[in-house]
Amino acid sequence: MHELPLTKSILEMAIKYAQRTDSRKVVTIVLRLGALRDIKKEWIQHYFNYISKGTIAEDAEILIIPDPIVCRCNDCGKDFEIDRDGYACEEILCPNCSTRNYTLISGTKFQIEGIEVI
Ligand SMILES: [Zn+2]
Known part of the structure; x- marks a missing residue:
């Protein structure tokens, strides 16, 4: 609470x-x-x-x-939004270069x- x-x-x-x-x-x-x-x-x-x-x-x-969940890829610099349910699982990849190397910048x-x- x-x-x-x-x-x-x-x-x-x-x-x-x-x-x-x-x-x-x-x-x-x-x-x-x-x-x-x-x-x-x-x-x-x-x-x-x-x-x-x-x-x-x-x-x-x-x-x-609502403030969306946005990540920034550390490899290619692309920002991408993910939904809340998606964030709970481990399989989120950068949509541009398919890396897992990204940082949460909003959410x-x-x-x-x-x-x-x-
Ligand atoms: Zn990338």
Whole structure:
């Protein structure tokens, strides 16, 4: 259940932002979430609704932009995207030169992209 502490940090950031910008209400929070993060989206909204009650961010909607899993081949330099299920198995090869020599460059992000306030 690591969604709860993450959701708390989202709420704190949203409230701070609203205070800093002299806003009355947080409407939307845009979140970028890496596909490799084992986080259940619906739990984030669920926890958020619960812990934001009575705050300036109550009823805010959380929009989640999935961050794809992207690897960069160390041999030919090509970037290629793989799906989450594919990542679990060992047989991923560079589609360009068929090597296994690559580095993960995207897919683990957890960051707030934007906060909409009124
Ligand atoms: Zn390659």
